[in-house]
Amino acid sequence: MEEEHAAKAPLPDAFLQFLETNGLDPSIYTAIDSTPRYIRLKPGFESCIEEVEAEVKCKLEKLEWLPGFYSLPPHVQIAGSRAYREGKIYGIDAASGAAVMALNISPGDHVLDLCAAPGAKLCMILDLLGDSGSVAGVDVARHRLAACRTMLQKYMIGGRCRLFVADGTAFSVIPSGFCSDCKSCESGLEGRVDVFKEWTSRRPWKERKKANKSGTAQLVSRSQPPELIYYGQHSGVVGLTKGELYRTLSDNEIANHGYDKVLVDAECTHDGSVKHIQKFEDWGWGTLQRRVLDAERTDDLHTLQLNLLTNGFRLLKVGGSLVYSTCSLTIAQNEDVVEQFLKENETAELTEIDAASDWPCKGGRIPKTWRFDPLTSQTSGLFVAKFTKVVI
Numbered sequence: 592m593e594e595e596h597a598a599k600a601p602l603p604d605a606f607l608q609f610l611e612t613n614g615l616d617p618s619i620y621t622a623i624d625s626t627p628r629y630i631r632l633k634p635g636f637e638s639c640i641e642e643v644e645a646e647v648k649c650k651l652e653k654l655e656w657l658p659g660f661y662s663l664p665p666h667v668q669i670a671g672s673r674a675y676r677e678g679k680i681y682g683i684d685a686a687s688g689a690a691v692m693a694l695n696i697s698p699g700d701h702v703l704d705l706c707a708a709p710g711a712k713l714c715m716i717l718d719l720l721g722d723s724g725s726v727a728g729v730d731v732a733r734h735r736l737a738a739c740r741t742m743l744q745k746y747m748i749g750g751r752c753r754l755f756v757a758d759g760t761a762f763s764v765i766p767s768g769f770c771s772d773c774k775s776c777e778s779g780l781e782g783r784v785d786v787f788k789e790w791t792s793r794r795p796w797k798e799r800k801k802a803n804k805s806g807t808a809q810l811v812s813r814s815q816p817p818e819l820i821y822y823g824q825h826s827g828v829v830g831l832t833k834g835e836l837y838r839t840l841s842d843n844e845i846a847n848h849g850y851d852k853v854l855v856d857a858e859c860t861h862d863g864s865v866k867h868i869q870k871f872e873d874w875g876w877g878t879l880q881r882r883v884l885d886a887e888r889t890d891d892l893h894t895l896q897l898n899l900l901t902n903g904f905r906l907l908k909v910g911g912s913l914v915y916s917t918c919s920l921t922i923a924q925n926e927d928v929v930e931q932f933l934k935e936n937e938t939a940e941l942t943e944i945d946a947a948s949d950w951p952c953k954g955g956r957i958p959k960t961w962r963f964d965p966l967t968s969q970t971s972g973l974f975v976a977k978f979t980k981v982v983i
């Protein structure tokens with residue numbers, strides 16, 4: 592969990608101009624001193640609260656609007672606590688928790704998390720699923736997804752998870768539950784050759800050689816096939832052949848056998864993360880100009896976000912739902928993406944988020960979309976919209 596310091600220097604004019612264009616109040620960026628930290632308790636460890644309080648020497652406040660979440664004063668650091676090291680608590684902002692709750696995870700759901708790393712939301716989805724369903728986590732950044740795998744291992748929740756290094760705009764692997772014409776299952780391995788065995792971190796020599804040959808590129812391209820870097824024992828992979836795991840479906844088949852829920856927590860400029868913006872005091876405001884304010888970067892991101900959303904929606908079954916979120920508060924990366932996506936996808940319906948009636952947040956510029964920010968919500972900034980796939 593990251594530990595930050597409060598902003599001291601005034602915000603540069605170019606950033607203030609950027610905020611004005613987006614209708615954002617600059618005081619969001621000075622609210623950090625009063626914005627709490629949040630933790631999520633791993634299910635089953637409810638009795639640990641007093642132990643955690645004793646360790647961090649402060650009272651944890653239960654969040655009434657978000658089950659399993661507690662707030663603590665901004666200066667308290669949890670990373671060194673025993674409860675954190677032992678995997679009893681997660682460091683995750685409450686707005687991120689809200690984005691996951693918007694998915695309305697039900698037992699047995701097959702879930703796709705298209706921008707999964709480093710994995711705070713993925714862990715929450717797995718905890719909500721418990722002993723049922725499955726999750727496929729995808730990320731284009733190999734090193735970030737490796738960190739996500741470490742989280743699964745630390746919290747011992749990876750049994751129903753698959754992790755793929757892949758470009759989410761082209762990812763096509765279907766839920767592991769779909770087995771219409773393949774005879775494999777964990778109890779029927781006899782006689783089948785070249786099937787995935789139980790996952791082991793010690794990869795065969797042939798595979799390691801191939802990985803070394805392909806170089807150490809941390810980001811994969813659209814044309815590279817997905818690389819499975821982890822699968823749990825109950826993720827549906829054990830017993831499949833490569834052909835079965837990577838088989839693709841037609842759009843008609845996806846309508847019935849696609850994912851039940853998809854999360855697209857898209858790459859963005861992170862300008863809603865006040866802690867992230869404050870890092871530019873150290874990195875230099877020139878870096879902020881390049882990474883956040885540069886119009887061309889925003890245009891590129893808009894295209895990436897739209898493509899991620901479009902592909903995530905393609906992989907959703909009819910009746911399933913998709914949540915789109917970013918930690919940017921700009922119109923270009925949120926409402927503009929939503930509007931264009933709706934224009935181009937007639938089976939997509941913007942959907943009311945049931946839980947939002949209890950959320951301490953503001954409506955977005957489009958009805959049914961929501962915005963968290965430090966002033967309104969006492970959380971980090973986040974935009975959330977939900978879509979359902981309908982038949983037309």
Ligand SMILES: C[S@@+](CC[C@H](N)C(=O)[O-])C[C@H]1O[C@@H](n2cnc3c(N)ncnc32)[C@H](O)[C@@H]1O
Nearest residue numbers: 706708709710711712730731732758759856858
């Ligand atoms: C906002 S972060 C996701 C945070 C994550 N959902 C969590 O809760 O921990 C966005 C992620 O998108 C990934 N990303 C960027 N471009 C991508 C692409 N084309 N396909 C898949 N992932 C991508 C980045 O590597 C980054 O890890």
